[in-house]
Amino acid sequence: xxxQITVPFGPQHPVLPEPIHLDLVLEDERVVxxxxxxGYVHRGLxxxxxxxxxxxxxxxxxxxxxICSYIHSNTYAxxxxxxxxxxxxxxxxxxxxxxxEYSRLHSHLLWLGLFADGMGFENLxxxxxxxxxxxxxxxxxxxxxxxxxxxxxxxxxxKDISPEKLDGMLRGLKDMEPQLRDLxxxxxxxxxxxHRLKGIGGLGKEDAYYLGAVGPTARGSGVGIxxxxxxxxxxxxxxxxxxxxxxxxxxxxxxxxxxELFTSIDIIGQCIKKIPEGPIEAKVVGAxxxxxxxxxxxxxxxxxxxxxxxxxRNLVRHRVRxxxxxxxxxxxxxxxxxxxxxxxxxxxxxxxxxxxxER
Amino acid sequence: xxxDQQTTIPIGIDELVARxxxxxxxxxxxxxxxxxxxxxxxxxxxxxxxxxxLTNLRITVKQDxxxxxxxxxxxxxxxxxxxxxxxxxxxxxxxxxDFKGVFIRTTVRHPFTVTITKEDTSCQNx
Numbered sequence: 001x002x003x004q005i006t007v008p009f010g011p012q013h014p015v016l017p018e019p020i021h022l023d024l025v026l027e028d029e030r031v032v033x034x035x036x037x038x039g040y041v042h043r044g045l046x047x048x049x050x051x052x053x054x055x056x057x058x059x060x061x062x063x064x065x066x067i068c069s070y071i072h073s074n075t076y077a078x079x080x081x082x083x084x085x086x087x088x089x090x091x092x093x094x095x096x097x098x099x100x101e102y103s104r105l106h107s108h109l110l111w112l113g114l115f116a117d118g119m120g121f122e123n124l125x126x127x128x129x130x131x132x133x134x135x136x137x138x139x140x141x142x143x144x145x146x147x148x149x150x151x152x153x154x155x156x157x158x159k160d161i162s163p164e165k166l167d168g169m170l171r172g173l174k175d176m177e178p179q180l181r182d183l184x185x186x187x188x189x190x191x192x193x194x195h196r197l198k199g200i201g202g203l204g205k206e207d208a209y210y211l212g213a214v215g216p217t218a219r220g221s222g223v224g225i226x227x228x229x230x231x232x233x234x235x236x237x238x239x240x241x242x243x244x245x246x247x248x249x250x251x252x253x254x255x256x257x258x259x260e261l262f263t264s265i266d267i268i269g270q271c272i273k274k275i276p277e278g279p280i281e282a283k284v285v286g287a288x289x290x291x292x293x294x295x296x297x298x299x300x301x302x303x304x305x306x307x308x309x310x311x312x313r314n315l316v317r318h319r320v321r322x323x324x325x326x327x328x329x330x331x332x333x334x335x336x337x338x339x340x341x342x343x344x345x346x347x348x349x350x351x352x353x354x355x356x357x358e359r
Numbered sequence: 360x361x362x363d364q365q366t367t368i369p370i371g372i373d374e375l376v377a378r379x380x381x382x383x384x385x386x387x388x389x390x391x392x393x394x395x396x397x398x399x400x401x402x403x404x405x406x407x408x409x410x411x412x413l414t415n416l417r418i419t420v421k422q423d424x425x426x427x428x429x430x431x432x433x434x435x436x437x438x439x440x441x442x443x444x445x446x447x448x449x450x451x452x453x454x455x456x457d458f459k460g461v462f463i464r465t466t467v468r469h470p471f472t473v474t475i476t477k478e479d480t481s482c483q484n485x
Contacts, residue, residue: 212433306395329434
């Protein structure tokens with residue numbers, strides 16, 4: 001047996017936009033064990049329910065993440081609405097679905113860019129982020145914010161989108177589709193990308209399921225979990241099929257995200273065709289009393305907002321289980337047995353969002 | 360409206376590992392383990408999913424109760440169990456990857472066991 005050495009990876013590393021530390025135990029160049037450390041950016045946001053009343057706490061919930069911010073506010077609102085038995089108007093449900101899919105588009109394009117950068121493919125990185133600008137422009141023009149939208153509220157949404165604007169958004173996405181095809185063709189078919197990703201960071205179907213993998217990390221290993229299938233917001237009225245790949249390697253996780261761009265555009269198109277006229281918010285009176293586990297499909301996978309209330313304006317508990325938090329054990333399984341040089345790619349392949357995990 | 364179905368089953372601490380093992384045998388996925396204060400006690404929810412149906416096994420414990428780890432059944436449970444220890448100060452015995460209190464580093468020790476009073480002005484955005 002070779003002598004074992006421990007190599008620290010992170011918390012500062014060129015491929016890590018946020019801090020996570022991994023102690024990599026190596027034999028020669030092969031990783032034989034991994035010990036993770038988080039907690040560098042723990043903010044204790046969940047604790048703020050003691051200070052913020054439940055309607056204003058949605059601003060805190062949205063700030064859990066700077067990428068899937070909108071979906072956090074949506075999930076929190078849905079949890080409160082379920083406890084208070086608030087019937088959210090149908091138009092608001094469709095608008096929520098549209099903004100959720102825009103969030104997925106911008107997050108996946110951000111990740112594709114970062115992944116390309118991690119592989120040293122600089123012009124691919126810039127192309128992905130250039131396309132992402134179009135998505136952010138639409139989010140800004142409909143909500144007022146590029147990163148934090150602040151458009152979701154308990155009982156509905158704050159802003160409506162005019163029919164002309166909705167048509168314009170769909171036209172913009174359709175015009176963008178050929179460019180997205182060009183972009184994703186490189187990720188899916190380029191020989192150097194395939195060489196870098198195929199067979200790297202494998203995770204079997206059973207491991208993915210029982211280790212708690214969610215989102216593209218699970219779907220890349222053949223586990224077809226997609227919480228949108230539960231039908232929250234307007235997803236119950238939309239036809240879509242989750243993207244599932246079988247090979248379980250970094251390429252499969254990348255392929256899931258690349259193909260999901262087109263699923264999101266299709267969902268937005270269906271929403272724009274079906275969205276009914278009507279109010280965009282319901283009146284909210286009183287305070288929640290009860291508990292609920294609200295779930296949604298974020299770009300990185302299933303998020304769970306547990307809300308417990310006792311009839312007062314401040315919640316008793318708000319606990320968020322983010323996708324990256326549950327994707328840490330599967331990541332450790334992927335890293336065992338890999339080469340040291342592949343560690344950055346494998347870590348990036350789960351699309352880690354540490355700020356989200358730390359809350 | 361979500362189509363989610365969810366049930367909560369209160370169980371004793373002595374049943375926890377066996378019931379969790381049964382969940383795995385039944386093909387359930389461990390969704391999360393989370394802790395919440397319930398009066399003077401703490402409620403710990405072990406959430407499982409199968410075909411989009413959520414089942415919670417709930418134990419109610421005191422802060423000084425030592426609870427058994429389920430990481431021997433679901434290997435990935437260690438992230439939740441270390442988190443519960445660091446934020447609530449509840450000891451979990453037999454975690455497969457035990458960080459011994461340094462998984463989540465906080466300024467206030469076991470911050471979710473203390474109540475922080477409202478010292479700042481309330482938000483104007485009500």
